[in-house]
Amino acid sequence: MTAPLTLFEKVWRSHEVVPETADAPAVLYIDLHLIHEVTSPQAFTALRERGLRLRRPDLTFATMDHSTPTRTEQVFGGAPISVEAAARQVRELERNCAAFGVELLGLRDARRGIVHIIGPELGLTQPGKTVVCGDSHTSTHGALGALAFGIGTTEVGHVFATQCLLQRKPRTLAVNVRGRLSAGVGAKDLILAIIGRIGVGGGTGHVIEYRGETIAGLDMDARMTVCNMSIEAGARAGMIAPDETTYRYLAGRPRAPQGEAWDAALERWRQLPGDPGASFEREVDFDAAALEPMMTYGTNPGMVIPVGGTIPDRADDPVFAKSLAYMGFAPGERIQEHPVNVVFIGSCTNGRLSDLRAAASLLRGRKVANGVHMLVVPGSQQVKHEAEAEGLDRIFIEAGAEWRESGCSMCLGMNGDLVPQGHYAVSTSNRNFEGRQGIGARTLLASPLTAAACAVRGRVTDPRELI
Amino acid sequence: MDPIRTLRSRTVVLAPSDIDTDQIIPARFLTTTSREGLGEHLFADWRYGPDGAPRVDFALNQPEARGCSILVAGHNFGCGSSREHAPWALTDFGLRAVVSTQIADIFRNNALKNGLLPVIVEPGAHRWLIEHPGAEVTIDLASCTLTLPGGETVRFPLEPFARYCLMNGVDELGFLLEREAQIAAYEARSAVA
Numbered sequence: 001m002t003a004p005l006t007l008f009e010k011v012w013r014s015h016e017v018v019p020e021t022a023d024a025p026a027v028l029y030i031d032l033h034l035i036h037e038v039t040s041p042q043a044f045t046a047l048r049e050r051g052l053r054l055r056r057p058d059l060t061f062a063t064m065d066h067s068t069p070t071r072t073e074q075v076f077g078g079a080p081i082s083v084e085a086a087a088r089q090v091r092e093l094e095r096n097c098a099a100f101g102v103e104l105l106g107l108r109d110a111r112r113g114i115v116h117i118i119g120p121e122l123g124l125t126q127p128g129k130t131v132v133c134g135d136s137h138t139s140t141h142g143a144l145g146a147l148a149f150g151i152g153t154t155e156v157g158h159v160f161a162t163q164c165l166l167q168r169k170p171r172t173l174a175v176n177v178r179g180r181l182s183a184g185v186g187a188k189d190l191i192l193a194i195i196g197r198i199g200v201g202g203g204t205g206h207v208i209e210y211r212g213e214t215i216a217g218l219d220m221d222a223r224m225t226v227c228n229m230s231i232e233a234g235a236r237a238g239m240i241a242p243d244e245t246t247y248r249y250l251a252g253r254p255r256a257p258q259g260e261a262w263d264a265a266l267e268r269w270r271q272l273p274g275d276p277g278a279s280f281e282r283e284v285d286f287d288a289a290a291l292e293p294m295m296t297y298g299t300n301p302g303m304v305i306p307v308g309g310t311i312p313d314r315a316d317d318p319v320f321a322k323s324l325a326y327m328g329f330a331p332g333e334r335i336q337e338h339p340v341n342v343v344f345i346g347s348c349t350n351g352r353l354s355d356l357r358a359a360a361s362l363l364r365g366r367k368v369a370n371g372v373h374m375l376v377v378p379g380s381q382q383v384k385h386e387a388e389a390e391g392l393d394r395i396f397i398e399a400g401a402e403w404r405e406s407g408c409s410m411c412l413g414m415n416g417d418l419v420p421q422g423h424y425a426v427s428t429s430n431r432n433f434e435g436r437q438g439i440g441a442r443t444l445l446a447s448p449l450t451a452a453a454c455a456v457r458g459r460v461t462d463p464r465e466l467i
Numbered sequence: 468m469d470p471i472r473t474l475r476s477r478t479v480v481l482a483p484s485d486i487d488t489d490q491i492i493p494a495r496f497l498t499t500t501s502r503e504g505l506g507e508h509l510f511a512d513w514r515y516g517p518d519g520a521p522r523v524d525f526a527l528n529q530p531e532a533r534g535c536s537i538l539v540a541g542h543n544f545g546c547g548s549s550r551e552h553a554p555w556a557l558t559d560f561g562l563r564a565v566v567s568t569q570i571a572d573i574f575r576n577n578a579l580k581n582g583l584l585p586v587i588v589e590p591g592a593h594r595w596l597i598e599h600p601g602a603e604v605t606i607d608l609a610s611c612t613l614t615l616p617g618g619e620t621v622r623f624p625l626e627p628f629a630r631y632c633l634m635n636g637v638d639e640l641g642f643l644l645e646r647e648a649q650i651a652a653y654e655a656r657s658a659v660a
């Protein structure tokens with residue numbers, strides 16, 4: 001009898017081209033390589049310089065999301081992309097994909113979107129696959145039971161040329177979550193609280209598997225929100241064992257297996273969840289029942305408190321003091337009722353349909369407070385289309401928010417959507433680093449529901465006051 | 468890649484913990500399609516004032532920092548994004564090693580592929596280094612040791628294969644390309660569709 005294995009170990013083993021030894025890392029096969037405009041150009045250059053072909057264009061898939069504009073007239077009209085270097089990057093991806101035979105969902109494609117939204121949405125991401133992308137939030141795809149992690153551009157070149165990566169086997173960390181989430185509290189609050197507990201470096205060197213009744217009860221969108229932010233705890237990957245929720249989500253998606261191939265895949269996927277008795281190198285238990293809406297107050301995602309909480313005091317920590325100074329906060333201060341200038345709903349963390357529904361449920365029949373700039377950016381063109389079919393766009397627009405084309409947008413300051421210097425932005429994205437959303441921008445990370453509540457009141461608000 | 472065996476340099480210190488890749492190289496500089504020239508934008512938002520003039524109080528702008536190739540940084544350096552622009556910016560600036568108590572996974576991988584040494588030392592030595600900017604230290608790859616000015620040496624862990632590649636100037640892609648037969652056999656047996 002073989003030793004019981006975890007989900008991660010099963011996926012890892014089945015992708016070992018050459019297992020690791022003391023002297024050399026494993027050669028790991030990659031089933032799906034997603035690329036985008038920002039981290040791929042230098043890797044294509046490396047192929048050209050060495051005269052190499054791209055080994056498996058059929059397992060490589062490209063889109064553009066980071067530097068693309070979100071204004072309709074710039075995407076579909078004749079208006080130029082305002083950042084010239086970004087326009088060049090977009091053109092270069094088009095040229096590279098054409099030259100190397102890679103399928104590209106280009107700027108005007110109805111299936112384009114943030115790479116981590118469209119992988120699952122198209123059914124490209126599947127349980128048991130190895131998925132990589134030159135982007136740290138590739139961890140998102142682990143929600144479907146894939147082993148998915150971000151790589152650098154040199155490694156993008158390795159996968160281009162060999163479809164493989166040299167990897168040391170990471171350690172395993174189980175995060176066991178039990179207890180029912182109460183009304184107004186969601187997956188974003190859960191993952192922020194987990195990061196607050198284990199710390200922004202707490203998962204370094206590990207792959208996290210999220211387990212337990214709370215996780216099993218989440219829908220796929222929520223599971224993706226959780227796995228997405230694994231990297232904010234330092235973990236390369238986050239995974240959730242596939243189950244009926246996963247299979248229902250995937251069934252019928254354009255790139256998912258169909259017919260007999262579906263039945264065969266299902267049989268394989270059902271073998272993936274960890275065996276009883278499989279052990280992890282570390283385990284953390286988390287009770288979600290008492291969880292409240294969470295919000296960050298500092299400059300990393302681990303600096304997080306309940307919306308109604310008080311900023312802690314760490315008198316002897318100069319880094320903490322510097323972070324609070326950047327944010328314009330003081331120890332012992334409450335963040336609730338603090339004025340808000342910008343609200344951003346979107347990103348690969350919270351740009352899916354259920355996120356937009358949550359925000360819209362709170363905005364229906366209400367207005368965005370005077371002086372607040374609210375931007376709603378669907379994670380993909382398909383999410384946009386589905387949201388419009390439900391009339392969510394009308395709710396946002398009537399409330400006074402802007403409704404845009406899909407992309408990374410205000411999650412990071414490289415496509416023209418920026419938070420002005422010194423302004424407070426409640427954002428559903430994943431990083432509150434200094435300058436992430438624009439020079440001097442002050443980011444408060446929160447759930448879509450909380451962000452919408454803040455937009456209505458113009459102040460940091462517990463969404464439970466409005467639901 | 469040029470082989471690296473030893474590095475001897477004075478250190479430059481950035482004490483904060485959790486220095487993320489958005490600080491190392493802000494996203495607005497990622498629209499480049501080449502690897503060169505990023506050193507100018509290294510730590511841009513910390514290094515330059517709103518008027519674009521260098522801030523004199525920032526460590527990397529001080530005259531003593533010129534020519535230093537070893538950066539001593541706070542715990543959990545390089546967290547955040549997978550942008551390889553971060554090690555490109557550091558090496559373009561002239562840095563060859565980062566010393567910390569923890570270095571984020573993706574950054575560490577990217578650093579190794581660009582001849583930038585990630586050196587993890589225990590908290591005692593780290594504290595000493597943080598408190599003594601400009602200390603002359605030696606990093607030796609053969610013995611995996613960092614030697615402090617007083618002659619005291621501390622060991623650091625380094626994955627053997629990465630060390631081999633660094634010391635011999637071997638690039639990993641060449642190694643992978645030599646595994647072609649095994650890769651083809653894997654594809655045949657697992658019928659990767």
Ligand code: SF4
Nearest residue numbers: 137347348408411412
């Ligand atoms: S939405 Fe933000 S975190 Fe996600 S891929 Fe885009 S830039 Fe990265």
